[in-house]
Amino acid sequence: MIKRCAILGASGHGKVIAEIAELNHFTEIHFFDDRWPKLQNIEHWTVFGDTLELLSLVDQYELVVVAIGNNEIRLDKVNLLKSSGAKLSVLTHPSAIISSYSQLGEGCVVMANAVVNPFSLIGNACIVNTSATIDHDCIIANGVHVSPGANLAGGVKVGTISWIGIGAQVKQLVKIGENVVVGAGATVLHDVADSKTVVGCPARPLHINFKTISKI
DSSP: OOOEEEEEOOSHHHHHHHHHHHHTTOOEEEEEOTTTTTOOEETTEEEEEOHHHHHTTGGGOSEEEEOOSSHHHHHHHHHHHHHTTOOOOOEEOTTOEEOTTOEEOTTOEEOTTOEEOTTOEEOTTOEEOTTOEEOTTOEEOTTOEEOTTOEEOTTOEEOTTOEEOTTOEEOTTOEEOTTOEEOTTOEEOSOBOTTOEEETTTTEEOOOOHHHHHTO
């Protein structure tokens, strides 16, 4: 039986998603990317067109996945495809553990060895990356990326299009606002306001002196 998966975004992230789709018994993987027709192939997979082309073909695919790392763009593309009738179910690596008491929104991808524990709610267009863990009762808004090896303790809340960096740790019951970046390896012990970047252990807001940078 032929099962077709369309992937929007011919990138390294897209390669990983393509393999996960194959592990889920999709027999045909078709890439789409807005760099087409300049971009024709990614590894051995063919790039068949751009976003507009995919929109005209969504009814031909059992699954459509957006493989774009930028949170805001990924969420916008998922919303566009959803409005066009694309099938945007959750794509999960077979080694991931997702509680039956958790809930994941449309267009989510869960990578190898990731864990989502009971009663967590994850919005649309989220990435739970390799070996990331989301403990019980977390609430993750739309368009969030939880990077490889990041760990969210119980009851954490993360706002729309925020990014939890690789290897970061977030203490239980912490609230992270919208459009936040948590730096790689950061340890977040306190709430983070909207549109902040926090780094370090313990994590603190990153203050950039643009006058200093301009002299480097």
